[in-house]
Structures are given as C-alpha cells and as structure tokens.
Amino acid sequence: MIGRTPYDSLSDSVPETARMFRQTRSADAAPEARAAGGRVRSVTETRRASTPLRLGFEAIVHAPSSPITAAIGLARRATEYDISVLITGASGTGKELLARAIHHGSSRAGRPFVVENCGALPDQLLESELFGCKKGAFTGAYQDRIGLFEVADGGTIFLDEIGETSPSFQVKLLRVLQEGEIRPLGAQRTRKVNVRVVSATNRDLETEVAAGRFRRDLYYRLAAFPIHIPSLAxxxxxxxxxxxxxxxxxxxxxxxxxxxxxxxxxxxxxxxxxxxxxxxxxxxxxxxxxxxxxxxxxxxxxxxxxxxSPRAPRPDAAGTTLKDRVEALEKVEIAETLAHCNGNISHAAERLGLSRVGLRAKMQRYQLRRSDAGDED
The missing domain is CATH 1.10.8.60 (Helicase, Ruva Protein; domain 3)
Structure with missing residues (x-):
C-alpha cells in the first residue's frame, strides 16, 4: 500500500457497504467525483447481468494437488497485511482474479477495487487516468477528472501490465508510492490517498531491472510480496x-x-x-x-x-528439473526432424544446426534410430 507501513494497524481501514461492479459515474460514486465531471470508475468493471459474480478465492478453480495451491496460499497470507503485492505469470493465467480475491479477503473489502491496464495508454493519458487532471492541463483535457488512485481511496488499485510502463512514468509512480499522495496534471496541490497497490506483469521484472528498462527502486516497492501463477500447461x-x-x-x-x-x-x-x-x-x-x-x-x-491434431506429447513438468525438461523437449525435436527428413542424418543435422557427429551423439544419448526410409547421406 502507499502512505503506510506493513506494521500499521489494519483496523483503521473503515469498512463501508459498497455496491460493487457499478457502471461509470454510478449513483454511489463520491460527490466530489461527480462534481469533477470526469470519467469515474468506482469499481473494477461492469459485468453483464448474466455473468455470475465470484469475488473471493472460491473463484479460483483448482484441484487439491494443483501447482496453483502454493500461489493461493501466499495470496491468503497477503490478505492479512497491508503490503504491496506483485503477481507474475503468463497472460491469461488469472492475475486479476487473484488480485480481486486478495482485495475481497482483506480488511479493505468494503471499499473500491479499481483496475487499470498500464500497457494500454500513453504516459500522459495514463497519468490522467491514475492521478487525475485539471481542465486545460493538456490537449483534450476539457474538464477536471478525478484519478483512479483517488477513486480507490481506502481500497485497492490493481495495476495490470506494470512492466509495460515507460521509465518516465515509473518515476512519477514511485513518488506516489513513497509519499502516499497524488498531484493531478495541471494542479498545484497534492492530495493524500490511502490505497493498497496490487500490480501484475507477464514480464520478468528482475531481468527488466538488470537491462535498465525498469527502475530497481520501483520494483522493490511493488514486489514487497511477490506471487507467481503457473501457466495452465x-x-x-x-x-x-x-x-x-x-x-x-x-x-x-x-x-x-x-x-x-x-x-x-x-x-x-x-x-x-x-x-x-x-x-x-x-x-x-x-x-x-x-x-x-x-x-x-x-x-x-x-x-x-x-x-x-497429432503431435508429440508435452513432457510432464511435475517432479522434473529444468535440465530434464529441456532434454525431453530436445529429444522430441530431434525425433520430429529425423522423421521429417526421412532419416537422412545430413539433412536433419543441417536443419537442427548440428554437425553429423553431434547429431549422432544425441541420437545415441536419447536412444533414437533413424528411419529406414531415408539414406544416411
């Protein structure tokens, strides 16, 4: 979260009855937000009435022996403390679902849960969305707009695709996280906000930090409590x-x-x-x-x-080391290439970028035999 430490009491987060999943500018949005006349999203998203709402950990379907149980266990522990959470995993694994479960299991459950996709907007519009803006702050700013950090005050903001943000935006976000206050574009004064930040990315942020594409200090602010979601495969x-x-x-x-x-x-x-x-x-x-x-x-x-369509089976990842998995994939690739080349070792070696001697050694290692349909040379 921002503006507090993980050791602050959780009891001062005032639980209020809030109707979730309202449309933009909903009737129960904050009066100051309606007065601002900006686009206000006081909740996560608008759902079709026919779609069931599942907000907590019960929404995450899994088998008892599933690898995702470790991530769910960590997420449950994260609900107990006001601490920034970074969720990593491939696209489509359910990072937002887990973020929502963390929010609804926490002391902030009665307050807004707000989502922003940080990779979908250029810097200026993203700043306007998150921090707000004053009328005339930039071309197209025809009215005051309240930012999503202010909308989420007392609740949780979910920053999806945080790894897609630019270095210049990262500097501004870092200050918000450090100071616990926002300054709308074009405004002279800052505003205090009490927001828990849950972020997500499908990138390896440690690699991004090492490459200089993501700020190290921001990474440590966001990743106080990291959780990785395994892929469906x-x-x-x-x-x-x-x-x-x-x-x-x-x-x-x-x-x-x-x-x-x-x-x-x-x-x-x-x-x-x-x-x-x-x-x-x-x-x-x-x-x-x-x-x-x-x-x-x-x-x-x-x-x-x-x-x-028929294909070689994917090696089972359970109970194997990375070396085992790589070797299993290599065996499949060599076998498929040999079959495609009708057992011609010279052609297969060329396709695989190996020497004939190297290919023969791997065939012996994996107990593979060339097809009788082709000639050796």
Missing amino acids: DRAVDIPAIAERILKDVNQAFHRAVPGFLPETLDLMMAYDWPGNVRELHNEIQRMVALSDSDRPLAPDLLSARIV
Whole structure:
C-alpha cells in the first residue's frame, strides 16, 4: 500500500457497504467525483447481468494437488497485511482474479477495487487516468477528472501490465508510492490517498531491472510480496474442473443446457498446452457450445484442429528439473526432424544446426534410430 507501513494497524481501514461492479459515474460514486465531471470508475468493471459474480478465492478453480495451491496460499497470507503485492505469470493465467480475491479477503473489502491496464495508454493519458487532471492541463483535457488512485481511496488499485510502463512514468509512480499522495496534471496541490497497490506483469521484472528498462527502486516497492501463477500447461490437472466452471457460465450466458464433456474430449483438452492459458480455454469452450446443435455432452469433433491434431506429447513438468525438461523437449525435436527428413542424418543435422557427429551423439544419448526410409547421406 502507499502512505503506510506493513506494521500499521489494519483496523483503521473503515469498512463501508459498497455496491460493487457499478457502471461509470454510478449513483454511489463520491460527490466530489461527480462534481469533477470526469470519467469515474468506482469499481473494477461492469459485468453483464448474466455473468455470475465470484469475488473471493472460491473463484479460483483448482484441484487439491494443483501447482496453483502454493500461489493461493501466499495470496491468503497477503490478505492479512497491508503490503504491496506483485503477481507474475503468463497472460491469461488469472492475475486479476487473484488480485480481486486478495482485495475481497482483506480488511479493505468494503471499499473500491479499481483496475487499470498500464500497457494500454500513453504516459500522459495514463497519468490522467491514475492521478487525475485539471481542465486545460493538456490537449483534450476539457474538464477536471478525478484519478483512479483517488477513486480507490481506502481500497485497492490493481495495476495490470506494470512492466509495460515507460521509465518516465515509473518515476512519477514511485513518488506516489513513497509519499502516499497524488498531484493531478495541471494542479498545484497534492492530495493524500490511502490505497493498497496490487500490480501484475507477464514480464520478468528482475531481468527488466538488470537491462535498465525498469527502475530497481520501483520494483522493490511493488514486489514487497511477490506471487507467481503457473501457466495452465503446468497445471493440466485443473483443466476438467475449470472447463466445467466455464461451461456453466457459458450455458447461462448463451441460454443453453449442455451437460458437460465426453471423457475423450477432456483427455484431448488436458493434453494440449494452452499457450493462451485460461483465456484461451474459455474462448474454446464458447466456440464449442456455439457449434453444438444439441444439449448433449461436448464431443471431440467440436474442438479446434490445433487441439486434436497429432503431435508429440508435452513432457510432464511435475517432479522434473529444468535440465530434464529441456532434454525431453530436445529429444522430441530431434525425433520430429529425423522423421521429417526421412532419416537422412545430413539433412536433419543441417536443419537442427548440428554437425553429423553431434547429431549422432544425441541420437545415441536419447536412444533414437533413424528411419529406414531415408539414406544416411
């Protein structure tokens, strides 16, 4: 959070009954915000009425043995203290979902939870969104605007894609975090705010710091309590439960009654890597329901071609070292290249960027044999 230390009492965060998920300029927005006439977002987002609201940790579907249980355990501990949290993980893994759960499990649950995607706006507009602005502060500033830090006063602000911000913006954000106060663009006076900051990124910020693209002091301010969310490929055990939860929501949104998935459909879904993570899985299930012309369990023929096409299985990451995983991937790549080259070692070595001797050594190591369909040379 800003303006306080982790050791300050949590009891002075006044819980107020707040209606969540209101539209812009909602009726219960702060009077000063309405008077400012700016675009006010007093809550996270506006949801369609047909979409169920799940705010806490119960929204994070997982199996008991899932690798994500460690992240959830850390997040539960984070709810007990007013401390800045940095959530890392690939796009689509549910970083905002975890941030929302942290907020709703904390003493700030009755106050606003506000979201800003820091990678979606240029610096000046991002500053205006977060810190506010006075009329005439820049071209296009036709009226006073209250910033999201002020909207979130007493609550939590979630800064998504924090790794996409520029060095100049990082300097200004650092001052806000250090001083616990904001100064709207074009204003002369600062305003105190009491906000907990939860940020997220799909970048490795330690690498960004080492490369000089992200401020070290800001990183340490944001990452007081780091939490990493594993990708869906690393927790395939969760896919059946997540798919059933998504299907329930899609049924409600589409006014359908699809009862579930055939076992072979789930097998294919669990074997796929899901580079787009839960977001990709959600889109795939929406597509399957839209293509289905009955209310029977979803069959494999409704899956996209990329999911059902034959391919080498992904090595299981559980219980293996990084070296084991790299070697497993290398074995698969060599085997596929040999097959593509009909066993011609010279051609395969050229494609792989290896010498013939080097390729032969790896084939012996991985117990691979060239196809009889091709010539050695």
